[in-house]
Amino acid sequence: MKKRMGFALIASVSILFAACGATENDEEQLPLQSNTKFGSDREIIAELEQTVTETPIRDAEAKKQIESDDFKNGFYGEPSAELEEDMAVQTIEALAASDAIETVYGSHGAFRKEGVLFLENQTEGAKQSGVWIGIKEPDDRLDELLKVLQPKVDAGEILAKPIYFYRSDYAEMDLELLQEEVLNALKPMQSGRGSFGISTDTKTGNIEITHDFLKEEQQAELRKQFADYTIHFEQQGRLVAEPGEPTTTYPDLPFTETPSKEGTYVMQVDGEKMLVVDTIPTDPSSTGGQEDFYGAVFFTYPNAVEELKIGQRVKVENSGMILTSYPGQGSAKYVEVLPEYKPKNAKLSESEVIEKAIEITKKKSDGRMIIRSIAFDEEKAVWKVEIKQDGQDDEIEIKDE
Structure with missing residues (x-):
C-alpha cells in the first residue's frame, strides 16, 4: 500500500459514476479551496x-x-x-x-x-x-x-x-492511480441503481466518496481495503431502494380542490423513462436572464409506465448528477405523486385535462408543450389551459366531459 498522501492538485480529478454509467472529469483549474492550515508538517x-x-x-x-x-x-x-x-x-x-x-x-x-x-x-x-x-x-x-x-x-x-x-510523498499522477483503484473497488458494489463520486483531497490524503447506495458493511470493506488512507463517505439524499421496495409514493387523498404549482408535471412516460417539466418558470437570474424558462428533465425510472401517468404533479429525488442538456437527463430514485387538482363540480381531473391538451397540441406541432396555467370555468364547464409551444403562447379550451 502506498504511503499516506497530503493534498496537492492544480488539476484534481474527481470521478462521478451514475447509474447510467457516465464518468466525468472536472475541468483543470487553480483551486480556491483549501482545508489545510498554513505551517503543516511539510x-x-x-x-x-x-x-x-x-x-x-x-x-x-x-x-x-x-x-x-x-x-x-x-x-x-x-x-x-x-x-x-x-x-x-x-x-x-x-x-x-x-x-x-x-x-x-x-x-x-x-x-x-x-x-x-x-x-x-x-x-x-x-x-x-x-x-x-x-x-x-x-x-x-x-x-x-x-x-x-x-x-x-x-x-x-x-x-x-x-x-x-x-x-512530497507523492505526485499528481499517484493520486489519479489511487482514484482508479477506488473506482475499481466501488464498481462491483453498485447494483445497477445509485451513483457515486470519488475525489482525493491531495492536501490531507483523504479519499472523498459521495454516494447513495453504500451500506455500512460496504463502507467498512472499503476502509479495510484502503487501510493506509482515511476515507470520508457522504450520503447524497436517501439510499436507493432495495429490490422489491417501493420507490413511488401516492397521496392519501388523490384529489384536492385547491389549485397548486407544487412539483413538476409528468409530460411523457415511456417504459422506464419519463419527462417532467416545471410547473413554474425558472428564476431568470439562474438562466442567464432568460425569461419564461421552464426546466425539463428526462429521468430513467424503473417501472415508470406502470407507476406514473401523464399530467400528474410529482416530486422527484434524483440519483447523481443531471446532465445540463435541454431537457436535462438524469436518473430518479424516488417519486412522490402529489394530489391532483379537481374542483368540486368538475368531471375531469388535472391529469386528464393535461393529457387531452397534449393530444390536441400534437395535431398542431411536434414541439414540446409547457403548461403555464390551468383554470376551471365552472359556469361554462370548460377548462382553460394556457400553454407554451414552439416559443409561442396559446390557450386551449377543453370541455369538462
Missing part, C-alpha cells in the same frame, strides 16, 4: 530570498485585482484584506510558479509525474496565502526553479514568501 526543502523591500511592479498588478468590478461586486467573495492577498498571490506568484514549472519541466503534464502544485488561501482558513510546490524526488530541477524565480523576486515582480518548496 518538509521545506528550498526557499526564495526576499532581496528587495520595494515591489512597485507587484504592487501595481495587485492593485488591478482589487480595483476590478468583479472584486468590488463580490464575484470572488466578500471583499476583505484576506481576499485581496489571496487574489494577488493567485494572479502573481501562482502564475509565476506555474510558468517556471513549465519552463523547467517542459510541461505541466511532465511535472504531474514528479510532484504537485496547489494554493492555500486566507479566506479558507490558512494563516498565509501561499503557493505550494511539492516535489517527490528533488533533483537539479529544483535548483533550476529557484534560478527562474529568484530574478523575479529581485526585480520586485513577485514576493518570495508566498512560494514554498517542500518534499
